[in-house]
Amino acid sequence: xxxxxxxxxxxQLITRNLQEVLGEDKLMAILKERELKIYWGTAxxxxxxxxxxxxxxxxxxxxxxxCEVTILFADLHAYLDNMKAPWELLELRTRYYEHVIKAMxxxxxxxxxxxxxxxxxxxxxxxxxxxxxxxxSSVVTQHDAKKAGAEVVKQVxxxxxxxxxxxxxxxxxxxxxxxxAQFGGVDQRKIFTFAEKYLPSLGYAKRVHxxxxxxxxxxxxxxxxxxxxxxxxxxxxxxxxxxxxxKAFCEPxxxxxxxxxxxxxxxxFPLKSEFVVLREEKWGGNKTYTAYEALEKDFAEQxxxxxxxxxxxxxxxxxxxxxxxxxxxxxxxxxxxxxAYPTPSKAKPGEKGTKNSEPDDVVPSRLDIRVxxxxxxxxxxxxxxxxxxKIDVGEAEPRTVVSGLVHFVPKEQLQDRLVVLLCNLxxxxxRGVESQGMVLCASSVGEPRQVEPLDPPAGCCAGERxxxxxxxxxxxDEELKPKKKVFEKLQADFRxxxxxxxxxxxxxxxTKLGTVSCKSLKGGSIS
Numbered sequence: 001x002x003x004x005x006x007x008x009x010x011x012q013l014i015t016r017n018l019q020e021v022l023g024e025d026k027l028m029a030i031l032k033e034r035e036l037k038i039y040w041g042t043a044x045x046x047x048x049x050x051x052x053x054x055x056x057x058x059x060x061x062x063x064x065x066x067c068e069v070t071i072l073f074a075d076l077h078a079y080l081d082n083m084k085a086p087w088e089l090l091e092l093r094t095r096y097y098e099h100v101i102k103a104m105x106x107x108x109x110x111x112x113x114x115x116x117x118x119x120x121x122x123x124x125x126x127x128x129x130x131x132x133x134x135x136x137s138s139v140v141t142q143h144d145a146k147k148a149g150a151e152v153v154k155q156v157x158x159x160x161x162x163x164x165x166x167x168x169x170x171x172x173x174x175x176x177x178x179x180x181a182q183f184g185g186v187d188q189r190k191i192f193t194f195a196e197k198y199l200p201s202l203g204y205a206k207r208v209h210x211x212x213x214x215x216x217x218x219x220x221x222x223x224x225x226x227x228x229x230x231x232x233x234x235x236x237x238x239x240x241x242x243x244x245x246x247k248a249f250c251e252p253x254x255x256x257x258x259x260x261x262x263x264x265x266x267x268x269f270p271l272k273s274e275f276v277v278l279r280e281e282k283w284g285g286n287k288t289y290t291a292y293e294a295l296e297k298d299f300a301e302q303x304x305x306x307x308x309x310x311x312x313x314x315x316x317x318x319x320x321x322x323x324x325x326x327x328x329x330x331x332x333x334x335x336x337x338x339x340a341y342p343t344p345s346k347a348k349p350g351e352k353g354t355k356n357s358e359p360d361d362v363v364p365s366r367l368d369i370r371v372x373x374x375x376x377x378x379x380x381x382x383x384x385x386x387x388x389x390k391i392d393v394g395e396a397e398p399r400t401v402v403s404g405l406v407h408f409v410p411k412e413q414l415q416d417r418l419v420v421l422l423c424n425l426x427x428x429x430x431r432g433v434e435s436q437g438m439v440l441c442a443s444s445v446g447e448p449r450q451v452e453p454l455d456p457p458a459g460c461c462a463g464e465r466x467x468x469x470x471x472x473x474x475x476x477d478e479e480l481k482p483k484k485k486v487f488e489k490l491q492a493d494f495r496x497x498x499x500x501x502x503x504x505x506x507x508x509x510x511t512k513l514g515t516v517s518c519k520s521l522k523g524g525s526i527s
Contacts, residue, residue, distance in 0.1 A: 007031040010065040014210070017058070017266055019186045022196065023208035030180055030208075038062055038181040038210070041072035041120075041173065043081060044093045047341055048100050049231040050317065053267040054215050056104050058183065059115075061270060069115050070177050073097050076120040077169060080162040081153050086473070092340035094119060099333060100234060103324045108271050123176050124169065132175075132202060136168045139201050148194035151187040151396075171195035174207045181208035215266055216249075216259040232317070234324050235337070241321070245314050250306040255296050260306075260313055265292045268316050277304055278312045342475060362489045364504050365474020368424035369440070369466040370394065371456045371511060377414045379406065383431040389414065391437065393421055394463015402435035408451035420454040420466055420502075420509070420516055424480050425487065442496045442518035443525050452521055454502050457514035466516060469507040494526035502526055 005013065010031050015021055030036055040055055042048075062069050075094045079087060102112055123129055148167035170191050174182055182192065192209035200206055217231055232244050250260045268275050269292045277287045277295070283305070289295040298304045328337065372391040375398050380386035385406045390398040401421065405414070422438040429435070444450040456466065480486050493505045502509040502516045509516035518524070 005065060010036075013061045013065040014067065016061065017212070017270065018210055019213040020189070020211045021208070022192060022211075023181075023206070027181065027208045036062075036065070036067045036181060036208075037070075037179045038067050038183055039070040039072055039173070039177050039179045040183045041074045041077070041170070042097065042101070043074045043078040044090070044097045045078045045081070047233060048097065048104070049233050050263070050267075050321075051215055051217070051231065052101070052104060052234075053108070053263075053320065054212060055183070055185075056101075056108055056110070057267050057270045058210075058212060059105070060108055060110050062183070063110060063114055070179060071101065071115055071117050072120060072173060072177065073101075073117070074120045074170075074173075076124050077166060080166050080169070089340060092336065096336055096340040099327070099336070100324070103327045104234065104320075107320050107323045118177065120169075120173070124173075129172065129176055132172050133165070133168060135202055136172065136198060137165075140168060140198055144194060144197075148190045151190055167191045167194050168198070171199055175199065175202075175204045179207065181210055183210045184212070185214055186211040187214060212266075215262045216257045234321060235328055236321070238318055241318060242314055245310045245317075248310065250310060252306055253300055253302045255300050260309055261296060261299065263313060263317075264295065264309075268313070275316070276312060277308055278315060279305075279308050283308070362486055363471055363474060364468035364490055364507075365471040366477045366480070366486055367422060367490065368476035369509075370421055370423050371460045371462055371464040371466060372399075372419050372421040372437075372439075373462040374414050374417055374419060377411050379411075380431060380433060386430065387411070387414065388433055389439070391419065391421055391439075392462040393423055393437070394461075399423070399436040400434060401437045401439060402430040402433050403439045405439070405441070405451065405453070408441075408449075409453065414453070417453070418456050418460060418462075420456055422487065424477055426479055426482055440502075440526055442500075442502070442521040443527060444521050445524060450521060450524075452518045454509070454516050454518055454526070456516055457511055459513050460511050464511050466509055466511055468504045469510055471507075472510075491527060496521055496524040496526065498522050 007028065011028055014027070014031075014036065015024075021027065027036070040059060042052075042055075059069055059071070073094050075090050078093065079090055098117065102117075105112060105115070142164065145164040145167055149163055153163040153166050167190075171194060174195060182195070184192070189209075189211060192211070196206045196209070232241055236244070245260070248260050250258055255261055264275055274288055274290045275292070275295060277289070279285055279287065287304075289298075295304065299309065327333065370393045372393045375390040375392055377387050377389050380388050380402065385404050387403050387405055389401045389403060391401050392398045399421070420440045422440060423436075425438055427434050427436045440454045442452045442454060456464070477486070490504065495503050495506075496518055497503050497506075497508075500517045500520065500522055502518065
């Protein structure tokens, strides 16, 4: 039987591979006296993907170090963050998260009996917690609340009050879960420093904060639920895993923003303390690495080929995913998965429009249409008829959009105006500049041709959803497949009414503040 690790060994286990620790001295002082109490929270929004193995791997480290670990399924947070989880799906998604997170932990050998699992709504609706939310709101400034959530809460020009509450609730969770420390990604840093500033004002202790680095996705950017090629779903088939890894960014000798290497460093190495590169004998045969730095060095020097690295990760990853796939192969969990994350062609509870759906379920709810604010407008460097615009649609960065509006709308009329943007077209290059959306405009029927950008209702904010009347509840496709021509089929029935209201089959385009319209082109088409 191995001897129990001492405080220094525990500290090394707890902090290895972390990007930052706030409160190192306090952490060491606690470890010298007793076991650390720590929690990790996850908002129950999009489907968890393989990047979730990164925090799971750290949770395994915490348990090896003797920590008392709580996992919080932050269901109320999921709703508060611009309603990323609709209220009617909240319970289903929370149950899905509970099953899938537990399956992930079991697949890496973490004993579930050593963990405590809690739902946010188990205590966040209590009288005491609610009173503390009010107490906190009396001392927190709007500026600090918005700044704290900047990297986590969906950012829009006119934020909902719910998004401003989010950081305060996360801070209070530390007190109500009775922990010494909170663990999360470095994108949570502003919320962590917010908690350190404001909890003492309520008479509560400042906690330790442990931060993982943000691990690149397979495309080299952050692994994201909304970017299909950047992530591998936990229930992806083996052939899908192979396909996505084959397309992954893994340039020979390049160790920067390399999602394949990052997954080895942050998941596979900590779990097994080694990694085997599988190679044919003619290329030197298999090689076992017991230190990640040695593998990274060999890859940088092109001793290890990207193809061999990807094949080796594929084998190791499928070993982790196999027990999860097996668990979710039962009828009960298949039903839960499809109910919690209905496909775009299926209505969510309360959706009105499914009886009118077209063949192949070509319905307007499949379009991700949002209010956008034009931040900048420039002439395309290589095309006289095109503008290149930067448009805020409530994401971390504005989108680059190329529009053929030069001959119809003066530059100064586009600058700073609100527009209606189709956001889930496949990005495509237009004369060398990649366009990440389409500004929807009304066009006159006769000659000379006139074009007017559609106008959202006054008071709308960037990122707000635009939907067609009767199709409010559907989930948009992550990306419209060009071959399916979903937009083209729907667009054939887009028209401007005699009242200048944008419509699909005489059903109005709406935001929560009213109808979408154009200035004057009655009876025009929309494209």
